[in-house]
Amino acid sequence: MQGPASRRAMLAGAATAAALAAGPAAAEEAAVWGAQYWAGKGPVRLCLYRKRLGVPRPGEAPRPVLFLVHGSSNSAQPSFDLTVPGKGEYSLMNVFARLGYDVWTMDHENYGRSSRTGSNSDIASGAEDLAAAAPVVARETGAARFHYCGESSGALRAAVFAAREPARVDRLVLSAFTYTGKGSPTLAERAKRLPEYRASNRRLRDRAMIRSIFTRDLPGTSDMAVAEALADAELAFGDQIPTGTYLDMTANLPVVQPEAVKAPVLIIRGEHDGIASLADLQDFFGRLPNGDRQFVTLSHAAHALGFGLNRQQFWHAMHAFLAMPPPVAA
Template identity: 25%
Template sequence: MTMTANDSSFPRIISDSRLIAGPEPEVQLHLINKHLADIERFSAERTLVMMHGATFSSASLFDVAVAGASFMDVLAQAGYDVWAVDARGYGGSSRPPAMSRAPEDGSPLVTARTAVEDFSAAVDFICRHRDVVSVNVLGMSWGATIAGMFASGASAKVAKLVLVTPLWLSDRPLRIDAGGPLGAYRIVSPRAFEAAWRGAAPEHARRELIPDGWFEAWEKVTLATDPGSPHDGAIRAPSGAVQDVRVHWTAGDPLYDPDDITCPALVLAAEWDADVRFDMAHDLFARLASAPYKRLVEVGQGTHMILMERNRRQAFDAVIGFLDERAHPAS
C-alpha cells in the first residue's frame, strides 16, 4: 500500500510497504520504502537499505514517528530513497512454520547466515527496481552483522556502509543471551524490555533517556509488527541471533572479516551501550583496514537504542553527514 505523509511542516514523503519474493519459494520479504514525492530519478548514491537487529523488526527500530518524524522520515527528508528490510521471522515477512508452535518444539531459527540471504535478495530487488548497481547499507546491532557479511562478500554492490551499535566479538557474556536452552524463538514483552533499555543508563538519567510519549509510541508500533502473536503484549523473535552470539561472537569466531570490506565505513556507538560495549565497536573499527576511509562516532548519553532516544538527532546527523559527504583524495 502506498501513502503520502500529510504533515505540512515537512516535505511530502511517499511511503510504500510491499512484499517481495525471498531467496526460497516459501519466503516472502517485507520492505518499507520512503522518499520525497518530488524525486524523479533515483541514484545509487542516494539509495539506502537498512537491516534491523536481533529482536525488533525494521518498523520498530527505524520507522516510529516521534517528535514529528521517524528515522526513515528524516533520511527521506535528507533526499534519500530509504528502504528497510525484514528478515524472515520478523515483522511483515514470512514466519517459519515452527514459529506457530511452542518455542521449545524447535531449534533456533534465522541465524545471520539465513538473514544475509534475505538481505541480499532484497538488495537485488531494489537494484532492479531502481535501476542502480549499488546501494548504501546500514545495519543496527545484529543487523550490522548482516550488513558486514553482505559488504564483505559483495563489495561492488555497497557504496558506503554504516554500522550502528554493531554486534561484534566479546570476551564476556552479552545481555541478549540469558543462558539456558534455546528454542525456535523468544517471547519478548516491550514493557519488560523497557526496564533493560532504561537500565543501561545511569540511574539519574533513566527517566529523561526516552522523552514522554516516545516509549508508548514505540511499544504500539512494535506490538503491531507481530499481529499473529499468541502472546498478549509480546512479540515473537527468532532465536538464531542468540545462537550466533554463542557460536560466534562470544566464542572468538567472527562471521565475517572486516578487512574484506572495501567501501567507506561509519561505526556509530553509544556511551551507555550495555549490549555492544565501546571496546567491541572500537575493535571492529580497527579491523576495517581495507576501507578507503572510515569513521568512529560515539554519541554521548545514549544506549543501544540510540535511534529512539532523546539524543537521536546526533546519531541521525552523523549518519546523514557521512552519507552526504564526497570522498576527498589524499593531499
C-alpha cells in the first residue's frame, strides 16, 4: 500500500486548469459517485457523506482521503456540496473528487441529518465528532491518516482534533481560521450577544443571517445567488442551530495552541475576512512546530472562500498544498 507522501507525489501534477474549472463538460466526463454513512458518538448518530470518482472496487489503488469540516451556521452538504443552477461549480466535494481524492464530510451533532440533543455543540464536541467519524472513514477507505480542511469554526474543530489525535492527520488546511480573536471586527460584533449565547443552547439562523455571511465583510466578493441557494438548502433543516461555537469564539479563545498542532498546516484566508486579524493569524503561524507550513492570503475574497467569485484560487492553493511532494531531509 502506498503511503500518504507517495500519493501526494502522484497527484502533484493533476491540478490542470480544466480540472479546477470543473464545468459542465468535466462533470459529464468524470462520474462522481457518492454515498452516505453513519458514525456513533455514544447515543449520538452522526451523518457522513462521501464522494469520489467511481464506485469503490476491491484491490484498487488507495486514494488520498480529504475530510471537510463545516462551520457554525451551516451543515455539511450545503457547505461543501452545494448546487447553484446556472452559476458553475460550487461543490468542493466534486472538485476534489475529480482531482483524485476520496472526499468526506459530516454533519456535526445538532446539524443537518445528525442527532438532535441538548448539547450546544461547542468546539470540543466537534472534535469528538471527528474522532467518532475517523474509524468509519478508515474502514471504508483503508487509510489510517487523512487530510483535513476546516472552515471558520470548522477550522477550530479540525485544529483541536489534530492536536488531540496527530496519528490520524496527514495535512491540515485551516480556512477562515481565528486564534485569539484579537483585532477581529466580526467577533467584536458577535460578542455583543454573548449573554444570549450563554443563556441558550440554540440561536436563530434564518435567511437574513445566511445572507449576512456574504455581505458582512465586503459585498461583491460572492454572487448573491449562491447565498440564496445556500439558504434554500440549509433552511430545510430548520432555523435553529447550536450556540456552542459562537460562545467559544467570543468568550473562550484560544481553544487550541499552535505548538500542539504537529501536522503540516496551510492557513488560508480572504483578504477582507473579518473573522481574524492578519497579526493574530501570523502569530499562530509563527509558532507552529512543523516547518512544512504555508500562509496564503487571497485577494478579492472574504470569509466564505469556497463560495467566492475567486473560489478557483482557493481550490488551487489547497490542492497544491495537499499534493506537495515529500521533502528530502537536509
